[in-house]
Amino acid sequence: MKLLAATNRYYLALAAVLFAVGSGALYVGVNQALRHEVGEQLDIRRHEVEQLVRAGRPLPGPPFESGLEVSAGPRPLGFGDVLLRDTLEHESVPHRQLTFAVRPAVGPPVWVTVRKSLVETDDLVRVILATMLGVLAALLGGAALLNRWLTERLWAPFRHTLGALRSYDLQQHRPLALPTPAIAEFAELNLALTHLSQRLVADYENLxxxxxxxxxxxxxxxxxxxxxxxxxxxxxxxxxxxxxxxxxxxxxxxxxxxxxxxxxxxxxxxxxNRQFAAAAPVRLGELLAEKSQQLGPLLEARGLVLHLHAPAPLVLHMHPGLADSLVHNLLHNAIKHNEPGGDVTAILGSNYLEISNPGADPGGDPARFFERFRKHRATADSPGLGLSIVQQIGVYYGFGVSYAFEPAGRRHVLRVQFGA
Amino acid sequence: MKLLLVEDEPALRAVLLESLRPGGYVVEVAADFAQAYEKIKLYRYDCVLLDLTLPDGNGLDLVRALKADNSPAGVLIFTARDTLEDRIAGLDLGADDYLVKPFHLSELNARLRAIIRRRQFQGQHHIVFRDLLVWPDQAEVLVRGEPLTLTRKEYDLLLYLLANPDRVLTKEAIAEHLCGDAVDAADSFDFIYTHFKNLRKKLQEKGADNYIRTMYGVGYKLSSE
Missing domain, CATH: 1.10.287 (Helix Hairpins)
Known part of the structure; x- marks a missing residue:
């Protein structure tokens, strides 16, 4: 995971939690405030009604007064919530009500209930919440986008350094040439890396x-x-x-x-050390034939048969000495690790050379066969450098060198792939 | 037969000189480029044995000087193993052959003989050894006048032995002579043994007995006794 993606993930998680808690708090807060406000308004209505009664005036009645209900029987006093059916829209509408008792100058006491619809209040809460949440979401999204953009911009020198390191090749005998970016940390990193590469080059050169x-x-x-x-x-x-x-x-x-x-x-x-710069067209088929002839006595001595299939002429552009060494080592290896009465089969395709020979399963990791001083038998006279040389030549020219053991035919197969 | 040996390493020069002496050559030595240059300008040689890496100059320039003077001398160059370019340049300049250091002294003898034979100095068209008569141009071998049929490898082997009479030839030297020096000698000892057995048998059948002696654990020797 990228460093920035990781930090962003934490930021986003925190923001999401705050966002949720904040939305809840906002809803509860605004709702409370508005209910309180409605409560105060109802209280004011009560005062008005009480003053009216005290002044001896009659209570306002419908149709002039809505939201006021008078009852002769006792009712529970105080605030309460109630759902009333709206006759126009045919839906239940939440109301807040305040019930109190008044004693007119004449007559028995009456219980008065004042009500106020909460529909406007709910709408208000909704609008406030939507606005706040919208702003918060925009902030969050904006922060994420800004972060991404900053990553592109601010971390560019870091990625450049990384690219330079990745393509760095000690064998070119050149220290890293890294720029000094404006960001202090990256400048420091580049400086340290440049010093390191200079030391490496010097040591390598000495060696x-x-x-x-x-x-x-x-x-x-x-x-x-x-x-x-x-x-x-x-x-x-x-x-x-x-x-x-x-x-x-x-x-x-x-x-x-x-x-x-x-x-x-x-x-x-x-x-x-890349000291084989000179290259010439090498006809691999001819080289293969020439080398096979040269190794003829050895094949004969071991009682081995050579099968050479080179249907297509293949011309490689490489150092003749290295081409010679490549083919020689491949053939020699196939002869050396052969079985009595076995064969060496060389197939030259349009872009590959495959040399195989029968033998026992060597076991172990095939990659290790290319290691230096790796021997088939500890007592073998040869130093075990042949395949290392093949591999190095492969690396030098970008050929793919691979080894496989085919259990079916019990054959060792070495394949050199010349480019794509 | 007059040779010039150009080699800067005193110990190597001494041992080369010693190994060339039984061949009946008159060998002069030069320890550096200047000496060698002076000698090839002043005297005529039949063959120059030349180490290419000299402390005060490039041996290739000596090859150039020889060719510029239209010298008839054969040139055999010694090169280090890792200088393929020098080797090719030397041959392009007109050197007759090359040997990669370190080389077998018996191989040096064989190459030197071949150069001399090719240049046909002193009318050496044939080789005589005891009852053997070899015509290298025709690849013909006669034992007491009777033709001897040999395979290509056996013939190569015989010529190699004839270039080194009474010299102990190591298995390594023989193997590398026959298979080329890129072959690990140890791989081909069995094969040498087979070839020697066959060659010996063929010589024996023609009455040339006890020419080739086996030196136990060492190699073989062509004996003149």
Missing amino acids: REFTANAAHETQTPLAIMQAQLEQLLQLPALEQDPAAAPLLAELYGATRRLSRLHQALGLLSRIE
């Missing part, structure tokens, strides 16, 4: 340089190690000790693996 330098600087000692180990393997003295040569050979293999690992990590960091 990147360190990685690049470290990768480059380790390559030379590795090259020396590897070359010297290979020379060491040529020594005739090794033949004296049957255990020495395999040890050296293992060392040699390890050096080679280290150098591969380095290459893969270097490639990953270079993709992340």
